[in-house]
Amino acid sequence: MLDVCLPGYRRKERTHNWCISAGDRSYPRIPRDTHNKRHNPDIQIGHVRSLVRFFDIRECAESQLPQLRC
Amino acid sequence: MQGGGWVGEGLARPLKCKGERPMTSYPVLFGYRDVISGRNFIAFAKTDGHALLTKEEDGYWLYGVYPGGIAGGGREIAEATRELKKSYLSVLFDIAEEARSFEDFKEEAERFFHQCNEPTKTEWEATHAQVKSGQLSTNDLPRRDAATRPPRIEVQRIDTYAEREPADFNRFDSPIELADQFAEAA
Numbered sequence: 269m270l271d272v273c274l275p276g277y278r279r280k281e282r283t284h285n286w287c288i289s290a291g292d293r294s295y296p297r298i299p300r301d302t303h304n305k306r307h308n309p310d311i312q313i314g315h316v317r318s319l320v321r322f323f324d325i326r327e328c329a330e331s332q333l334p335q336l337r338c
Numbered sequence: 339m340q341g342g343g344w345v346g347e348g349l350a351r352p353l354k355c356k357g358e359r360p361m362t363s364y365p366v367l368f369g370y371r372d373v374i375s376g377r378n379f380i381a382f383a384k385t386d387g388h389a390l391l392t393k394e395e396d397g398y399w400l401y402g403v404y405p406g407g408i409a410g411g412g413r414e415i416a417e418a419t420r421e422l423k424k425s426y427l428s429v430l431f432d433i434a435e436e437a438r439s440f441e442d443f444k445e446e447a448e449r450f451f452h453q454c455n456e457p458t459k460t461e462w463e464a465t466h467a468q469v470k471s472g473q474l475s476t477n478d479l480p481r482r483d484a485a486t487r488p489p490r491i492e493v494q495r496i497d498t499y500a501e502r503e504p505a506d507f508n509r510f511d512s513p514i515e516l517a518d519q520f521a522e523a524a
Contacts, residue, residue: 282435285428296429296432297409312411
């Protein structure tokens with residue numbers, strides 16, 4: 269999705285999170301969840317929604333990931 | 339997952355989608371006071387933030403306005419609140435691990451806080467107007483005048499000591515666990 273909706277984005281792996289940067293803005297909280305193995309080890313959809321809002325790419329993102337519409 | 343790529347591959351299974359997104363949102367304030375360890379400093383971070391609380395199909399999500407780069411979700415508001423705090427701390431922990439000095443940490447922490455989530459801020463302001471006019475209310479949260487808590491962050495150094503690994507000091511809270519006794523290994 270980011271390849272299409274946020275071309276040229278950069279991602280950086282940190283201890284707790286992936287940090288997504290584009291231009292001079294950075295979204296620092298896509299959890300790696302290395303420390304939290306509770307019932308939902310996958311990236312929770314709310315984090316992606318927040319990232320999509322942050323970079324103002326909602327329309328494109330929802331075309332790539334329809335589950336974001338809910 | 340079509341169109342997923344790197345981010346899509348990591349998503350949890352899709353929610354049940356009814357086509358529209360029935361949500362109620364509320365403008366909320368929060369305040370955090372935390373001690374963060376760096377390689378050669380200890381910092382105190384004092385934050386008053388804004389977030390949008392949204393009731394969604396499978397629970398609640400808190401979306402950061404200031405800072406705009408965090409979110410937290412859960413089946414109940416309390417769980418979403420804990421997850422938002424965890425999100426916030428995880429970013430500060432990451433920044434502290436990379437910071438070469440207290441000044442580095444302070445600059446990056448302030449930059450993190452001030453990057454606003456503009457679409458969420460627009461929703462926050464709209465719902466705040468509804469709260470002020472009496473059109474929107476909830477019994478689940480206490481009320482506070484937002485003017486008394488403008489968004490801000492203050493980072494102070496509180497100690498300097500010999501170099502150590504920040505990971506040795508920075509820890510998330512431990513959840514409650516059932517006390518058990520494991521049999522000793524034979």
